[in-house]
Amino acid sequence: MDAFVARSLEEIRFWARIMKEHSLFLRLGFRCEDTQLIQEANGFYAVFEGIEARAHAFTAATDPQQIRAFNAEVHNAVSHIWVFKRKVLGLILTCQLPGANNFPLLVDHVSREANYFRNRLAELNNGRLEPLPDAIIDENVFFLKIMADHAKFIGHLLDPSERKLVDQAREFSNDFDQLLWQAQDLSSMRPQSQTKPLLSQFLDQNRVSVASLRDFKKTARDLIEACRIKSIIHPLLADHVYREAVHFLAIIDLFEQALTGQAPTPLPAAH
Template structure:
């Protein structure tokens, strides 16, 4: 694959995935605002419309699109991602300063969504400047980012399930502990680099994370299906259940991509 083809492919893949995520963040934040937070609700609605338009526009491009056109699109999306990042940080500040009593957005959830917006805009900069990280660094950094995201998801699920769903709450708590541990292991590997960046260590790192992410992905799928069928008690929006499932699927896709790049070996079916 030519570099220009890879640039277009990667850019469109990132934008199609993350623009939908940003759009859904806008909805979830809006649902957590109070009735009187009309300005914030309006801003959230505007961001929903912006990222919905970006998502639609991204599907109008093909792999044959001129890379310069895609580069300009990346810059446009970067601006939108920067604006929603700033909005999320503003909301987080209001919550932490106790200026929104009674609102239903956890501070960690708002911070979580802002980290994803920051990740998205940084990826667009990397693509447009051609400064993607070397594989060993990318493996560690992507896993540190996504392991924390997965740990957060487990915590959110545990807190949004009805307390009477004791077994599911306990499973979510167990996943939270597992991913906190995996995150600490990843941070340790990060601090040991470059000496830690050997193929055997990185390969084992990916294998161990894959097993845990697959288990969490399956748990999220089960929870999503039960929520959609109204078979469990929770305050989890069905779209949120699907949202966190898709992010686990994305992490598995990235792990498999790294495994192929690192060893050239085929990866197990997910």
């Protein structure tokens, strides 16, 4: 099995679906008169649906050069959706979409994920790996911010009368803000902070909180799908944020295995 091919397909299968769903969520937040933006979002949905299907059609035995070309093509598509997302953010922040339902932080959030995906594809094609200690810190800084954002979105999209769940979401938001600040502190202390004991404790602590948030998201997703709680959260959005928590946990586990020499170093993302 070619590691470059396997990693490329794994990344594209996961993130192309995420980009496709971002297109849907943005479209749902536009006003009915925003026909041009709706049309653009629908176009990106179709593009990433096609990319996702093609990624599943390839196998680990596919010629690496074919995958290298595919990565470059996907990189181009992701660059375009990143530009679209930043354009939408600019429109919102200059009050040109009054009454629309996309939070500025949500649009920034989905653009950060597009940039992450774009950097990963470039790194794959360039064959450039970060040292494991840097990768551990950079990946966690990125995903802890993503998880903190998710908790804030859930808290704001639940109906205010769901007081207990809103409180739980706020607690997760505070927890992940603290973890993010800790990660940024560890980052600023580099390279002296990059000892195996400190990095191992860092991963252990983050795993506990991410696992708790994953369970909360799963419960919320199941309740939303069963129409048992009041919210304006689309069931697909609930599943979307749950899948990202699962993905982050898998990355933490890979890093811990690599740190203890039990597995090859996972490919980190460039930021």
